Amino acid sequence: MNKIQKKIWLLVSVVMFIMAAIWIALTFYNQKTQSQYNEILQRYLRLNEVTRVSQQMVTYLNNYLLTPTESNFKQLEDHKNRIQAAKSEVVDLRNAENDFDITNYMHLIDSFIEATDRSLLFHSEGDIEAATNEFNEATRISGYISEMTMTLLDIELKTYDRFYRGIIEQSAELKELGIWLLLLITYLLLLFTYGFSLSITRPVQKLAKAANELSRGRFDQEVEVHSNDEIAFLAKTFNRMRININNLISEIQQKAQLEKELQDNKLLLQESQLHSLQSQINPHFLFNTLDTLSKKAYLEGAEQTSDLLVSVAGLLRYNLKRLDKSVTLYDEVSVLKQYMDIQRARLTERLTLHMEIDESCLYVQLPGLTLQPIIENAVIHAVEPMEDGGVIWIRVMDGADRVIVEIEDDGPGMPDEKIHQLLSGEHVESEGHSTGIGFSNVVKRLRLFYGEEDVIDIESVAGRGTKVLLKIPKARRIENYGEAPDRR
Template identity: 75%
Template sequence: MNSIQKKIWTLATIVLFIMAAIWGALTYYNQKTQDQYNDILQRYLRMNEVTSASQHMIASLNNYLLAPTPDNLELLHASKSNIQRAKAEVSELQNVENAFAITSYTNLIDSLVETTDRSLLFQSEKDSEASSDAFDEATRISKYISEMTLTLLDTELKTYDQFYRGIIEQSQELKKTGVLLLLLITFLLLLFTYWFSLSITRPVQKLTLAAKELSRGRFDLQIEVNSNDEISFLAKMFDRMRVNINNLISEIQQKAQLEKELQENKLLLQESQLRSLQSQINPHFLFNTLDTLSKKAYLEGSEETSDLLVSVAGLLRYNLKRLDRSVTLYDEVKVMRQYIDIQRARFTERLRLYADIDDSCLHVQVPGLTLQPIVENAVIHAVEPMEEGGVIWFRIIDGGERVFVEIEDDGPGMTKEKIKQILEEHVVETEGHSTGIGFSNVVKRLRLFYGIDDVMDIQSDGERGTKVILKIPKTRGIDSYDKAPDRG
């Protein structure tokens, strides 16, 4: 994985390499031009050195002829050595164009040396006139050498004039090329620097935006940063932190919801206990009394009264013993029929019940006292207020994974506000109920029992008739309801 530090070092290396390449190219062409210029200058200096050496040699010869001392003789020999060295250097300047001129030039140098030696020889033989003639000849040769040098320099200047102009033009072109190259490299460096900066700033901007979204409480947005440096690693850790926080919040919400449901369950159980305590005043005495009354009515020939007392005793016993336990639909239907029998004794022909029950569904588990409060609500609101009474339709239908229990009446109907209150589990009191279990209480207990919210639907146009539909799963989602303590 590349790091930001590596990227910076890469950028610095590229910049240094480009600068070194430019410097190397400029240095090479400058050195090449300078070498060419130095070569030409050396040619001029070497030719000029021949003139200077010849003149110095004439002066040394004159001094010796005037004063033939060992020091002057030594200076003369030194001058001769200098002109011989200058001759050798000039010979190296020979090429095809100046071969004849250089040859004549070196011959003049040889003639100068030879004339100088001859003047020295005549001086040693005490022939002053001959020595003086040789000196005059050497002087003339020296002048010829000076003139020849000027001629050669002029020839060199003409020969290399085009070369000089080429150097000047090349220098100007090099400057133009250098400026264009510098602009091009500057543009490329700016482009590369912009791309390089984006590779760092763009992931940082994405990370900053993700941090702002997290600060607003949006933990569902995935953080994606396409990079291969430390920022990518930081983004992955940041996204992992987001997921952990989101999971933690979800866990806290689930725990809060569970605590709320447990608290509601506790309140429901406490309410059930309170209601049960109100009706459990010496229940055995009450059951024995009802049984005694039932037998006495039977013995006296009042079988209808006896059946009514049996139904009341069974209903009371069911209410006291089964509220906190799961039962089957069979048990619920049985106690519902007992309740209807009791109400028929009260309303006679004003109460009519039509039942359509699929027996294959009666084994399904439901909370105790689920059907009676709903049927009781239909009796109170659809039968009791009506002078002509009312009709209740009771159906149990197999719906595949669920069992649908429909309780329908032809009463005055239910408003949308009241339906909303019931389904949202607001407390709705029902006048005249005998069990102490309200309509909304049934909704809460069903949702707690099955662990789902979609357990009931209420259909009514608000003017006539109400249908309550229980959507009972055949298998339960939670199994904690039956673990409540037995308060029977």
């Protein structure tokens, strides 16, 4: 259990102990008072029971004398036993103040029972007059019992009057004591809670202030927390984090400066390469020349030659302008069709091409000149060396979070060593492409572009061909691309 939990449990324990103590004290006092009330009430009920039973006995005796049935006699005997029991309970009420009255009360009960018995005896002997006289005597004694009961109750009230007043006074004092005790406990709890909350909130406020300063970029303020709980450990950890962030920012700034310098050098190198390429050949002159040749061939009726020149011009234009930019898969497939038109014109029936394109997958983003070097590799190594030529399959499929591009040939296959060299990005001497971009260069550019390794794979079996798989993530999908142009 940590320190803050211990503090909280201590506060809860103190509150519960105080509440339990108050509850026990009030329960004990209430139980004691209730017991005294019950005792007095029982005294009153015992006296009243004698009066009630004696009156009922007079009624049942009269019923029996008028109608001497077994049921009336049984009820009379039952009440006779009840008055005997009530008499034995009244004896327990004797004290110094009512001793004489209780003794007379006992005698009255005995006289009542004897008068009842004599009335029954005379009635059984057939002496109705004597039985009636004894009945009247029992009735008179029952009245005396009622009067004597009232006298004893009056004595009881006078005896316990002081007790009642004491209870009222105690209740008032207890109420006043409870109010003062409640105020005292509330004050102590508020004081204890305030100190307890300060021990937690004050360090937290320091941490919040330090975090606010940290968010403003100020890493020189140390957090000091003088406590012996988890917040002190948190403050130490916060200080270590502040130092680490400061060091990390310094390192990032240094790396950013180095990367900026490297990027500037890279841009200068690219510009120099581009100028070198442009100095070798003027692209606009070449494009204009190819367009002129294409139109001339078309006018002369050589439509195939015209289409071939258009494909060459489009391919050259794409290779020169798109090398340093990202493009869509649609652009790559379009220029790939132009490239294959050129190769089929060159290889005629020796080259067979099958394309299965899912049009919904053509708007993912990838580096320029990705597919053409792979196709060139298949043409150079799988189609040209074969006397009967070969077949190339190009498939574009939707693969959940990725677009799968398969380029497969039925050539002689590729050794495992060369597959390893190509996938590891090593330079392969036998590579030669019209674009100047080798297969290994495509592998590096793809992994750099997507920031992950698992974007390209090669499957090959000796004598059964080679399959190159591109797994293009959809995360870099071009948004708001617009309507696609005519794909024919």
